[in-house]
Amino acid sequence: MQTGQRGLFGALPIFMVIPDSTPSPGDPVRVAVHAACEAMRTRFEFVLWGSDRAHLTAAAEEAIEEIHACEARLSLFQPGSLISLVNREAALRPVVIDPQTFALLELAQDVHHQSGGAFDITIGPLMRAWGFRGQEGEPQNPLSLQTAKWGMHQVILDRRTCTVRFANEGMELDLGAIGKGHALDLAMACLTAAGGGVKDALIHAGTSSILAIGSPPGEDCWRIALGPEPDSPIVSFRNAALGISAPRGRTLQVGDNEIGHILDPRTGKPCTSANTAAAIYPSVAPGFRPVSADAAAADAWSTAALVLGTDLSNRNFQPPPSNASHPTFFLQTFRNGPWEIIGDRNYAHGSHIPSANTHLSICPPE
């Protein structure tokens, strides 16, 4: 058995389309600052537009520090992280956690319920049993597949005391499918905070989670291609978050079959229902400031959408609106197949994107 971690751009199908914009005469001089960091086992990148390079750089660095702090809090791979502490002790006692982490766990619980169990942050033991954890090439363990414990209903959140508790031993939280979005949300909060004051920015984590506010100079929106193929749809959006999930991000060879790392929590088996799923959350917050959990919600819903697959497009599942806004889904059932768009108010439910390079505007009213 082999594990395969494909190259970043081979694994995930989002590409940013950077415009060659020419400022209009009389416009203040605009500069772009690009920044990046390695965190959460991926690469975070920032593109910020503004008038003061030093200020933009400082704002990006503040946001990068926030991402590192987020990783230190949520990482499963750091024994001293808050989540590692929770995983060690929450079966023994309620563990007090900070309000930001608590809100993230509540969001994960909401998406779990609203998706009918298609999203679950407790499948860590299952991931390990399938061999998606530990050292590269660590074999699948048939015994642990039978005994692995998971299920979000066994996670008890108490908002009054800001605690988390497990109903049973052997449980484990794994925020890998939502943590990068959370980090982006916190990073964007840094950028737009009083000190930051950034108004036009696009930030992403490994191209699988994207959060953007405003637009580049001379443009109304940021444009994102949903795949490397020339006919991939291009999404134009501002003040919105996009999450994308694909089983091929990390794969295992089991016999003659290559299986992807997205597992269906409802069956405990690898998800085979779709090739790629994306979820977009347009922010409805006033002005340019995003709501606090746009990217985390988009992350979670993209995983849920991939697991739900055709159930999503066949209307067997109707995503309830979140408090903030309605997610829009893009679903590609098989590789190089057509993309389907579900849920956007500007498009007929379930309609297929008709042609190459279709532009979809996800720009909530200001």
Place this chain on the structure above:
Amino acid sequence: MELDRRSFLAATGGSLAALAVLPEFGFATALPHAADPIPVALIGAGRHGRALIDELQKIEAVKIAAVCDIDQARLDGLKRRVQGVTGYTSHTELLDKAKDVKAVIIATPTHTHKAIALDALSAGKHIFCEAPLAHTVDDCKAIAKAASKAAGIVFQSGLYARSNPVYKLARTFFRSDSVRDLICMRAQNFKKQSWRFPSSDAAKDKEVNWRLDPAVSLGLAGEMGTHQFDVFHYYLGKYPKSVWGSGSLRVYKDDGRSIADTIHCDLHFADGANLSYLASICNSFEGRFEVFQGSNAAIKLAWSHGWMFKEADAPTQGWEVYANRQQFHQDEGITLIADATKLASQGKLKDGIGLPFSPQYYALVDFIASIVESKPSVCTADEGARGTIVGIAAAQAVASGKDVEITDEMLKI
């Protein structure tokens, strides 16, 4: 003040006896237990304050009762991280109103430490004060003198090597003669970061970007060097006699700053040993480390990790059979792992590589343990002041490009 390595060996019964027990040195810090959690206040909501608050929340014996920052937006950000905490925008208001608070953690700009520390000592609070303790020698001594007069008060200086389990473990190797004759010492701190903080308000810019203000900032030599120089003070049991420095702007030439973005210092010890120090905010290669090179071995410390590189002719110790090794180009480092024998017997040696928690966590645990268990501070105000004075001398050397003497009088509290 000084304890040389040979004296230490005599006191501990020789190197072999000491080495026989060294690998059992554990990372498991005994967590303090308090019947009621200690109410603690954090003053300073910058990056460091935010990191400290995340670590404080992992310590059961702590209740974060209050947070304080003069900037309301930063304060609000900190309050969002702690359930039900009270916020204050001045430390005097905090000390006046939050009577239940027993200990304060000072993580404000260096030049503001003295006023806060003295007020907190007057209010009878235990203090954890970030290093450097202050930006002038006089302020360092004022803090140390006030702390020495405060009976029953724990004052811990935030020099993290003193609590870091990897550094404590490596120190036992060093002091039991594993490196043998000390040849040279090196350290560096490379992290690509502008040292500028965002501020949309021009009036606040000077306050937020105090690190770039030569009137109050000790620059890289003081702000980063103080922590790393102290590793050598801690290991050698002595302080340098003089320091030479130079600094320049390699990258940030156009944003109005004068504080060097890249520096070099040489610290000279009485026995002829030298510590060479490089720091820059323009490049990240190899990050932060401290190295002791001796005739038998070198020890490299890198914040959360440590290694020993042995010479081919150095004697082999029994514990080395358990050792985990890492290759660095042509050199093989023995990973300094606590509980090595136990982990090896469980087949989990690799689990022991690196610190499980951040170094800040261990320092805060030590601080709380000193309060709860009435134990001596692991790094007193005197030690913090002396370490800072070396950092101040280094900053002066960088600014002047000349040798700066570090006299016994300067280090006398």
